[in-house]
Amino acid sequence: MPRTIALTHSLDNSGLPSETPATPITTVPLDITRYHHPLFQRSEPGRYQGCTTYYFAAFTGNEPEPQTPLSAHKDKVLAWEQIGELSRQYGAARILWSKARLRRQAAPVLKKAVPLWAAWTVAQAELERVYKAFWETEDGRWRAQLLRLTDAESAAEAAAGAWEEIAQQLAQLAADQVAAAGYDDELRVTEVAQEVGLDASNWHIDHVDAYTDRFWGQPTPLLERLAQQVDTQRKRLVEVARLAGDPEAAHHPA
Incomplete structure (x- = not known):
């Protein structure tokens, strides 16, 4: 099934001024099909x-990232407008490719995440x-109950840690898609989950930065939330x- 995408703005705006010649010049349009994706x-x-x-044939996500061919940029015969057209075409291709890649890569990770999220919700409920x-x-x-509490805390921490590992994987895949397509054409992981029959709304x-850009010893988001609880x-x-x-007894919980 062909894939289509509409662009409302140029993906390759150089900002150069546009000039209209005083006398119209008739030129023969050059064939750029050899540079098409x-x-x-x-x-x-x-x-x-x-x-x-x-309009494109369906992407699988296994293709190389669509980029305007370097040979087209080096082709001195092509006009600036033709380079711009090719850039817009490859920009549209890159959006579709990035979404296909996310669907292909995220689907198996999402399925692995299902039991990990279930384990976390059970552990948190038991802690409460x-x-x-x-x-x-x-x-x-009270002392016996304090032991049960610390056991529940340890179980919840282990479940949260396991979840954070796979959440980071999904966050990275989502960030890679946005890096290729831009936020205007973002495909959310929750949408991919819905497409494969999973409810990931909760x-x-x-964001991937919450898992990667941390100070030493700073917990990841879910572990931080658990620590506060x-x-x-x-x-x-x-x-x-x-x-x-x-x-x-007052010193036992602290």
């Missing part, structure tokens, strides 16, 4: 003024359940223990 089929005016619709159990725990059994996937719970337990006049 291999999957290019045709182009035609779009629905809106200044918009061109490009164990914490709330203190409301029903007798004073003499998944915590941050654990800190809040422990401070509350310390407060309650102190109010109950049990300084020894």
Whole structure:
């Protein structure tokens, strides 16, 4: 099935002034088909003024990244307008290619992510359940309940860490797609998930910088959120223990 894409602006605007000769010059249009992208089929005016619709055969994402051939830039016979047309064509091809590549690369990663997100949600729910159990725990059994809490914290931390590893992979794939196509033609990972029958709307996937551009020791997003949750719970337990006049117990959660 042919793929189409419409561009409303030039992808190769040099900013050079345009001059109209005083006397019109008739030239024979040069054939640039030898520089067309291999999957290019045709182009035609779009629905809106200044918009061109490009038709391509379907991309798989395995093709090399579409780039205007260097030989076209070096061809001294081609006019600036023809180079611009080729640049717009290859820009349209690059958008379609980037989306095809994301679909091909992200689909298997998304399927691996499903049980990891499920494990995290179960671990977090268990952490919350164990914490709330203190409301029903007798004073003499607080230490046992504290052990259960620390076990739940460790399990949640392990689940969050496993999730962050695959979330970083998906964030990098998404960033690669945007780098090739631009934010105006972004394909979100959640959309790819929906296309393969998965609901990723609640998944915590941050921008790739949140996983890569961190200070030493700074946690990744989900681990940071978990750390804040654990800190809040422990401070509350310390407060309650102190109010109950049990300084020894007050030191256990901290």
